[in-house]
Amino acid sequence: MSSINEVAKLAGVSKSTVSNVFSQKRPISKEVSERVLQAARELNYKPNYMARSLAVKQTRIIGINMPGERAKFSQFHLSLLNGVLSECYEKGYRLLVNTLSADFKEKVEFIASDPVDGEIILDPTEENDKRVEDRMNQGIPFVIVGKPPKIFETAISYVDNDNFAIGTQVTNYLLSLGHVRILFLNAPEYRTVSKDRYQGYKYALTSAGLSNDSLLVSFLDERKTSAEFGYERTKAVLESGSNVTAIIADSNKMASGVYRAAEELGYRIPEDLSVISFSNESSYANILNPPLTCIDLNAEMLGKEATKLLLENLEDKNSIVKRIIIPSEFVERGSCRKANE
Amino acid sequence: MSSINEVAKLAGVSKSTVSNVFSQKRPISKEVSERVLQAARELNYKPNYMARSLAVKQTRIIGINMPGERAKFSQFHLSLLNGVLSECYEKGYRLLVNTLSADFKEKVEFIASDPVDGEIILDPTEENDKRVEDRMNQGIPFVIVGKPPKIFETAISYVDNDNFAIGTQVTNYLLSLGHVRILFLNAPEYRTVSKDRYQGYKYALTSAGLSNDSLLVSFLDERKTSAEFGYERTKAVLESGSNVTAIIADSNKMASGVYRAAEELGYRIPEDLSVISFSNESSYANILNPPLTCIDLNAEMLGKEATKLLLENLEDKNSIVKRIIIPSEFVERGSCRKANE
């Protein structure tokens, strides 16, 4: 790899001239410019990324940070990631996926900071999320996908769905079909989304004049896959004779577990049991039989907007704290219908 | 952000001492060491990634490169990515997703090289893949997932499935069930995988004494989604009265299109039509009705092994060119059966 010095020498100019030929930060005569480009081509010169970053104190890399011990992407994350990528791609930024384990980081107390200008934080927890605290302290620019810990809610930019409204919406929908025994198979309890949606569910139910006895919720136990969880809970509840006539599932996969349990027990969907799900992986929802009615969370849009927000933040230092609410869409397919009298 | 100089000053030592306290590359007295650590803590010091990389000429970042205009991950890529991440994570490497468009790169003719030590190249094309040529010329370490362009086959390390064998295997399986009119809904024609699998298919068919007339193949037209393609081709072929009794689909999604077409035309699977697919997204394959028989390509393993290979390459300069063949697994579910007499 040849350096800027060699190019300068070969072209017979100073290195600042070479630098400026590429950056175009100051006018260079056509003649000199040609000579430099020629030399660069001959030497197969490419500017060194690290050296440049060190000098300008900026990397044009953003990071995406997943929680938990193992960095694993789910279907939802995949769509979100696609949104992030497409935006990075347009703006000429690169994307670094955070893959260093917490373990590893703690062992090496003074590990180097990530080589990023800013970060997108996924799946925050409601209380003390160490990741956001750290970044607040260190003054690293970041945005959150989801809702920040309460204490920071007005201090951090984030993009999220309106999960309370979503919880209310699906519940009201089911209520309007005459269901009153509605089981909510929710995300893990510590996640902010699951709380918000649960509140929405509760609000809809009590607003409809139903008592607290009507609240039927289970939070995902992460030792199980969501499909297993959907299957087991559904089976247990249906067998317990609790008269549940509708189920809200957190994800398409969880819903597939619900379908399986229903089939095994001889419940027909939607005749005997209505099912609705958050998140909409259309190819997945469509091959379920009957096709699954969903709330589309617009994961790709979440990723895209989060990225926009972050880049805006990076490029305009006095940009303000914003929260962006991404609309969700109700996608009616064939898994819900009027409750039997 | 405080720098090594400030730490050195506060601790009353030279910066090389500070550096060595962290890197432990030379012995430092306990006493001094304590003092430095204390100072670092006070100043909330974190080594600067870029500066360090510049000095050591190594980034501990690897890149993953997707082809095409838009960086978009599919289900298969997702599993693969998970494999890559888990390996990075263990070895303390970071992962950079290549998101700069070809457009953008060409406009800026001398764009800076990526800040990576090496790269994983996905989905190579059979002939002149510009990405691999570039990296060969520039001497950037890289490995390929899939088969390299022929001219480079012995010069580049790669990990792949044995796609010829896989093509043969599924075809022989179908043959053994008595099918002789087998439609192959393949990946795009320019992909190396699709050629290899097609050769395997052909080999099995001709080995069984069938003439070339029995070769029925369609390559994915990428203007369509694979589900659409599966649907349309199946419908067209079934309606044309070509007596097809079995279909090999490139992906689970494509197979879902096949299912839909079959249902519309009143063909029952597997009674009237056997379906088998490459790639195995178990949650997806299982909710198809009947569950889809697949060849599991072990995407996660592909990613993991590719990463291992690359890191091995980076850390041991005289490591050799290797090719690693990842085993695939035959997963029998309910979508194939004996052909009707």
Place this chain on the structure above:
DNA sequence: CTGTTAGCGCTTTCAA
């Protein structure tokens, strides 16, 4: 329009 000179924050000789 172009060259010279300092850094950016770290690691790595070379001396002591």
Place this chain on the structure above:
DNA sequence: TTGAAAGCGCTAACAG
């Protein structure tokens, strides 16, 4: 066991 100084490859401020 420690310090001083040079340098990684680039950009930026200042001169001219």
